[in-house]
Amino acid sequence: xxxxxxxxxxxxxxxxxxxxxxxxxxxxxxxxxxxxxxxxxxxxxxxxxxxxxxxxxxxxxxxxxxxxxxxxxxxxxxxxxxxxxxxxxxxxxxxxxxxxxxxxxxxxxxxxxxxxxxxxxxxxxxxxxxxxxxxxxxxxxxxxxxxxxxxxxxxxxxxxxxxxxxxxxxxxxxxxxxxxxxxxxxxxxxxxxxxxxxxxxxxxxxxxxxxxxxxxxxxxxxxxxxxxxxxxxxxxxxxxxxxxxxxxxxxxxxxxxxxxxxxxxxxxxxxxxxxxxxxxxxxxxxxxxxxxxxxxxxxxxxxxxxxxxxxxxxxxxxxxxxxxxxxxxxxxxxxxxxxxxxxxxxxxxxxxxxxxxxxxxxxxxxxxxxxxxxxxxxxxxxxxxxxxxxxxxxxxxxxxxxxxxxxxxxxxxxxxxxxxxxxxxxxxxxxxxxxxxxxxxxxxxxxxxxxxxxxxxxxxxxxxxxxxxxxxxxxxxxxxxxxxxxxxxxxxxxxxxxxxxxxxxxxxxxxxxxxxxxxxxxxxxxxxxxxxxxxxxxxxxxxxxxxxxxxxxxxxxxxxxxxxxxxxxxxxxxxxxxxxxxxxxxxxxxxxxxxxxxxxxxxxxxxxxxxxxxxxxxxxxxxxxxxxxxxxxxxxxxxxxxxxxxxxxxxxxxxxxxxxxxxxxxxxxxxxxxxxxxxxxxxxxxxxxxxxxxxxxxxxxxxxxxxxxxxxxxxxxxxxxxxxxxxxxxxxxxxxxxxxxxxxxxxxxxxxx
Numbered sequence: 230x231x232x233x234x235x236x237x238x239x240x241x242x243x244x245x246x247x248x249x250x251x252x253x254x255x256x257x258x259x260x261x262x263x264x265x266x267x268x269x270x271x272x273x274x275x276x277x278x279x280x281x282x283x284x285x286x287x288x289x290x291x292x293x294x295x296x297x298x299x300x301x302x303x304x305x306x307x308x309x310x311x312x313x314x315x316x317x318x319x320x321x322x323x324x325x326x327x328x329x330x331x332x333x334x335x336x337x338x339x340x341x342x343x344x345x346x347x348x349x350x351x352x353x354x355x356x357x358x359x360x361x362x363x364x365x366x367x368x369x370x371x372x373x374x375x376x377x378x379x380x381x382x383x384x385x386x387x388x389x390x391x392x393x394x395x396x397x398x399x400x401x402x403x404x405x406x407x408x409x410x411x412x413x414x415x416x417x418x419x420x421x422x423x424x425x426x427x428x429x430x431x432x433x434x435x436x437x438x439x440x441x442x443x444x445x446x447x448x449x450x451x452x453x454x455x456x457x458x459x460x461x462x463x464x465x466x467x468x469x470x471x472x473x474x475x476x477x478x479x480x481x482x483x484x485x486x487x488x489x490x491x492x493x494x495x496x497x498x499x500x501x502x503x504x505x506x507x508x509x510x511x512x513x514x515x516x517x518x519x520x521x522x523x524x525x526x527x528x529x530x531x532x533x534x535x536x537x538x539x540x541x542x543x544x545x546x547x548x549x550x551x552x553x554x555x556x557x558x559x560x561x562x563x564x565x566x567x568x569x570x571x572x573x574x575x576x577x578x579x580x581x582x583x584x585x586x587x588x589x590x591x592x593x594x595x596x597x598x599x600x601x602x603x604x605x606x607x608x609x610x611x612x613x614x615x616x617x618x619x620x621x622x623x624x625x626x627x628x629x630x631x632x633x634x635x636x637x638x639x640x641x642x643x644x645x646x647x648x649x650x651x652x653x654x655x656x657x658x659x660x661x662x663x664x665x666x667x668x669x670x671x672x673x674x675x676x677x678x679x680x681x682x683x684x685x686x687x688x689x690x691x692x693x694x695x696x697x698x699x700x701x702x703x704x705x706x707x708x709x710x711x712x713x714x715x716x717x718x719x720x721x722x723x724x725x726x727x728x729x730x731x732x733x734x735x736x737x738x739x740x741x742x743x744x745x746x747x748x749x750x751x752x753x754x755x756x757x758x759x760x761x762x763x764x765x766x767x768x769x770x771x772x773x774x775x776x777x778x779x780x781x782x783x784x785x786x787x788x789x790x791x792x793x794x795x796x797x798x799x800x801x802x803x804x805x806x807x808x809x810x811x812x813x814x815x816x817x818x819x820x821x822x823x824x825x826x827x828x829x830x831x832x833x834x835x836x837x838x839x840x841x842x843x844x845x846x847x848x849x850x851x852x853x854x855x856x857x858x859x860x861x862x863x864x865x866x867x868x869x870x871x872x873x874x875x876x877x878x879x880x881x882x883x884x885x886x887x888x889x890x891x892x893x894x895x896x897x898x899x900x901x902x903x904x905x906x907x908x909x910x911x912x913x914x915x916x917x918x919x920x921x922x923x924x925x926x927x928x929x930x931x932x933x934x935x936x937x938x939x940x941x942x943x944x945x946x947x948x949x950x951x952x953x954x955x956x957x958x959x960x961x962x963x964x965x966x967x968x969x970x971x972x973x974x975x976x977x978x979x980x981x982x
Contacts, residue, residue: 230283230284231288232263232268232270232288233283235261235262235263235264235269235270235286236270236283236284236286236288237283238261238270238324238400239259239260239261239270239271239272239281239283239286240281240282240283240286241400242259242261242324242326242400242403242404243259243272243278243281244278244279245404246259246278246326246328246404246407247278247279249404249408251326251328251330251404251407251408251411257272257326257327257328257329257392258271258272258306258308258309258312258327259271259272259278259324259325259326259327260272260289260306260309260312260324260325261323261324261400262316262322262323262324263288264323267290267291268288268289268290268291268296269288269289269291269312269313269316270286270287270288270289271286271287271288271289271305271306271309271312272286272287272305272306273285273286273287273303273304273305273306274303274304274305274306274307276303285303287303287304287305287306287309289305289309289312289313290313291313291316291317292313293309293310293313293372295309308327308371310369310371310372311327311371311372311375311394312325312327313372314372314373314375314376314379315375315376315379315394315396317376318376318379318380319379319380319382319396321398322379322384322396322397322398323397323398323399323400323532324396324397324398324399324400324402324403325394325395325396325397325403326394326395326396326397326403326404326406326407327388327392327393327394328392328393328407329392329393330392330393330411330414332411332414332415332418333387333388333392333393333414335418336360336387336414336417336418337360337387337388337389337390339421340360341360341417341421342357342358342359342360342387343357343358343387343413343414343417344357345357346413346416346417347413349409350409350413352981353384353402353405353406353409353981354383354384354385354395354406354409354410354413355381355382355383355384355385356383357383358383358385358386358387358410358413358414359378359381359383359386359387360386360387360388360389361374361375361378361386361387361388361389362374362389363388363389363390364390365390371388371390375388375394379396384396384397384406385406385407385409385410387414393407393410393411393414395407395410398531398532398533399531399532401527401529401980402531402532402980405526405980458514458517458518458521460889460890460893461886461889461890462890463883463886463887463890465887467883467887469879469880469883469884469962469965470507470876470879470880470883471876471880471962472873472874472876472877472880472956472960472961472962472965473961473962474876475869475872475873475875475876476868476873476958476961479868479869479872479873498644498645498790498866499645499646499789499790499791499792499795500791500795502789502790502866502869502871502872503789503869503872504788504789504791504795504796504871504872504875504902505787505788505789505871505872505874505875505878505901505902505903506788506789506796506875506901506902507875507876507879507902508879509760509901510757510899510900510901512723512757512758512759512760515757515897515899516756516757518897519897519908519911519914520914521895522895522896522897522908522910522911522914523911523914523915523922525895527910527929527930527933528894528895528896528909528979528980528981529909529910529933529936529937529979529980530936530937530940530978530979530980531978531979531980534940534978534979535936535940537943537978538936538939538940538943539573539939541943542573542574542939542943545590545592546574546576546588546590546592547590548577548588548589548590549574549575549576549577549588549589549590550574552577552589553574553575553577554574563575568598568600568601568949571935571938571939571942572935572936572938572939573939576588576594576942576947577589581596581608581609582607582608582609583607583608583609583610583957583959584596584607584608584957584959584960584961584964585608586598586608586947592945593945594942594945594946594947595945595946595947595964595967595968595971596608596947597905597946597947597948597949597954597955597956597968598947598948598949598955599955599956599957600808600813601783601808601949601955602753602782602783602787602808602809602904602955603807603808603809603811603812603813603817604809604812604813604957605786605787605809605861605865605870605871605874605903605957605958606812606861606864606865606868606870606957606958606959607957607958607959607960608813608957608959610812610813610861610864612860612864613812613857613860613861613864616856616860617814617853617856617857617860620634620852620853620856621852621853621856624852625852626851626852626853627847627848627851627852627853628851628852629847632850632851632852632855634852634855634856634859635654635850635855637855637856637859638652638654638810638855638856638858638859638862639651639652639654639821641859641862641863642806642810642821642862645786645790645791645795645862645866646785646790646791646792646794646795646804646821648794648800648801648804648822648823649804649821649822650821650822650823650824650827651821651822651823651824651827651828652806652819652820652821652827653819653820653821653827653830653844654818654819654849654850654854654855655818655819655820655844655846655849656816656818656846656848656849657687657807657816657817657818658686658687658780658782658805658806658807658808658817658818659686659687659688659689659692659807659818660687660689660818660844660846660849661687661782661805661806661807661818661819661820662686662687662689662692662745662780662805662820663687663689663691663844664820664830664842664844665743665745665778665803665805665820666678666689666691666692666742666743666745666778667829667842667843667844668803668820668826668827668829668830668842669742669743669775669776669778669802669803669826670742670743671829671841671842672742672776672825672826672829673740673741673742673743673774673775673776674740675735675739675740675741675742675774675775676716676738676739676740676742677716677717677718677735677738677739677740677741677742678691678716678717678718678741678742678743678744678745679718679719679720679728679731679732679735679741679743679744679745679775680692680694680695680717680718680719680720680744680745680746681695681699681719681720681721681722681746681747681750681751682695682698682699682700682701682719682720682721682722682751682916683695683696683697683698683699683722683751683752683755683756683913683916684745684746684747684751684752684780685697685751685752686745686747686780686805690709690710690713690714691713691714691716691717692717693705693706693709693714694706694714694717694719695719697752697913698915698916698917698923699719699721699722699751699916699917699918700719700721700916700917700918701916701917702719716738716739718731718735721916721918722750722751722756722758723756723758723759723762725762725765725766725769728744728766728769729769732744732769732772732773732775733773735773736773740773740774740775741773741774741775742775742776743775743776743777743778743802743803744766744769744770744775744776744777744778745778745779745780745805746758746762746763746766746777746778746779746780747779747780747783747784748763748779748780748781748784748793748794748797748799749783749784749788749793749901749904750762752913752953753783753784753904753953754901754904754906755906755913755914755952755953756913756914757899757901760797763779763793763797763799764797764798764799767799767800767801770802776802776803776826777799777801777802777803778801778802778803778804778805779792779793779794779801779803779804779805780805781793781794781804781805781806782805782806782807782808782818783808783809783904784904785804785806785807785808785809785810786809786810786862786865786871787809787871787874787902787903787904787955788871788901788902789871789872789902790862790865790866790871792804801822802822802823802826803820803821803822803823803826803827804820804821804822805818805819805820806818806819806820806821807819809861810858810862811854811855811857811858811861812857812858812860812861812862813857813861814853814854814857814858815853815854816846816848816849816851816853816854817854817858829841829842830842830844868958870957870958871902871903873958874902874903874956874957874958874960875902875903875956877903877956877957877958877960877961877962877964877965878900878901878902878903878904878905878954878956879900879902880962880965881900881905881954881956881960881965881968881969882898882899882900882905884965884966884969884972885898885905885907885969885972886898888969888972888973888976889976892976892977892979892982893981893982894909894976894979894982896908896909897911903955903956903957904953904954904955905953905954905955905956906952906953906954907948907951907952907953907954908952909933909934909937909951909952910930910931910933910934910937910952911930912926912927912930912931912933912934913952915927915930934950934951934952935950935951936951937951937975938950938951938952939951940975940978941971941972941975944971944972944974944975945971946968946971946972946975
């Protein structure tokens with residue numbers, strides 16, 4: 230079918246208008262300009278829009294003539310000529326909404342156009358909402374009268390024969406303008422009907438309908454005000470936190486500043502180095518802001534701005550586009566790693582150094598992805614590379630036999646994390662979680678494993694459960710037998726009561742072997758955990774005989790040399806590592822913890838020494854990865870990289886908050902040290918507490934997140950999915966300030982700014 234996308238836009242607009250009460254049955258019409266053609270898609274005449282299919286949408290040219298095709302079954306709206314005239318004289322208009330509304334009847338009856346009442350009205354609708362002189366519906370007279378009014382540049386007007394028309398740069402803007410027109414029209418009508426000393430005669434039925442609609446609008450606005458939160462103010466003169474100062478203190482060997490929070494872990498040098506998190510987020514306030522973001526309409530890029538963003542990829546990233554197209558023939562989906570699935574296509578990187586990346590086309594980006602978090606020192610850190618090269622030059626990357634750096638890596642982890650008494654290297658964080666679950670079941674003799682819904686603990690069969698969206702159980706478990714997840718259960722984030730209830734229930738199902746958590750909260754703190762959450766979980770694990778497993782794949786060393794366990798002062802039984810434990814080199818993963826639990830891995834091939842847990846991997850604990858991990862950890866301690874990166878995160882988050890405040894955006898930003906969260910759509914906050922909202926909004930919110938991420942990239946910033954940013958020691962104040970200026974440019978492209 231030709232022009233299917235434009236036809237679908239018309240159908241979607243009709244559904245939205247019906248849901249919001251702006252369109253009734255056959256009263257009104259909607260159209261969308263077809264890009265690059267002198268054509269538009271428009272609703273058919275005398276049709277029930279609730280039942281509309283894309284096959285029913287008509288294609289009409291700018292002369293008002295219908296274009297016949299195989300799907301033609303309906304005639305276009307009788308107002309098609311009016312739409313054609315608008316598109317001819319207004320190339321900036323890409324969507325039109327025309328409906329019949331009682332408030333329009335009242336204002337047309339009174340012959341009172343709407344003056345400039347609010348800044349919002351002037352910005353989106355124009356300086357006034359004029360009244361178009363009466364002409365029979367569907368005639369050339371009406372089309373000409375409308376053409377005269379819209380030529381002035383305003384985006385809304387009232388037709389004397391009881392209609393209202395709203396124009397937009399895209400379908401969403403047209404619907405928004407219709408909603409805004411309704412609001413200002415009713416407010417103006419109310420003021421006229423209650424104006425002191427004057428009496429306006431309006432039919433009773435019009436008055437009653439208008440007032441009823443106003444009362445509903447007042448309730449809706451009142452609910453938004455009740456659920457809203459005050460903006461976080463950041464004065465223009467406020468001095469931002471400085472990563473440069475933190476780095477200078479390391480060089481000068483000065484003691485940490487008083488505001489640096491130190492948690493004393495007996496025997497640990499990490500406590501003296503401090504932690505990346507200088508001020509833990511106010512979780513209650515942060516969650517209120519995130520819920521308020523979810524309650525609001527989406528605020529995405531203007532249509533023209535999105536076209537410019539896509540234009541950047543089409544014209545400036547041709548080499549990346551070409552190689553990504555080639556990859557689809559030999560690689561499923563064309564991409565190997567989930568982090569590389571970027572909209573509109575993956576960028577192919579050829580160079581990484583410090584805080585920057587360069588793609589195949591020579592474009593340079595500020596790197597806030599940092600390979601998903603492991604490169605705390607910055608990408609391609611030369612001092613580590615040089616020492617790793619020496620080791621590899623002597624032994625090669627792998628021997629299959631024992632190498633001294635296996636021991637050195639275990640020893641240096643224990644030095645900074647004394648609760649990791651023994652350490653077993655594996656190939657990845659996913660493998661480490663698998664090993665931790667097996668060890669917990671073998672050690673405790675229990676079966677059940679508890680996790681927090683929405684958390685990602687790798688892609689092993691046991692853990693693909695309640696993935697990313699809390700309460701979804703096996704929604705992402707295609708290809709995994711039910712038996713593999715039959716002993717896995719999830720609880721909603723932060724809900725300690727539910728966790729305790731399920732631990733009680735598990736007693737009758739074989740007992741709980743382990744509770745595994747991301748200590749900052751699911752998805753690296755996307756739903757930040759309350760500060761005392763881990764300590765409370767520790768208490769529950771002790772009460773029910775379960776092991777506490779910390780997934781520190783991201784937080785290990787990034788939160789500080791003592792990890793999240795050191796920061797919170799909570800000792801887990803087992804800790805899962807990945808990413809940073811090899812300094813960004815491959816084969817990055819492992820599990821460590823209490824020596825009596827870790828002993829289940831040490832029984833050898835025959836399993837004669839007690840409980841035997843089968844783990845393996847030819848490349849696990851290879852010299853390349855172990856040496857890289859050892860040297861990286863050594864360098865992180867020498868430079869105090871986690872603290873420096875944390876101050877860079879503080880500077881970035883505070884600067885972003887200033888921009889959000891200045892532009893009046895509903896976006897939410899907060900950080901846990903060098904992990905910065907920037908939520909524009911809130912898609913990661915949807916869950917099964919409200920399944921209808923999840924099903925209805927997940928696609929549109931995900932699309933917005935992707936588009937915002939693309940806009941960041943088009944302005945030289947690489948993020949994780951457009952909503953998470955990892956800072957590193959390489960992020961100097963100058964780098965962060967450069968990034969903030971680029972974010973400022975992107976925020977200025979958002980609708981309504």
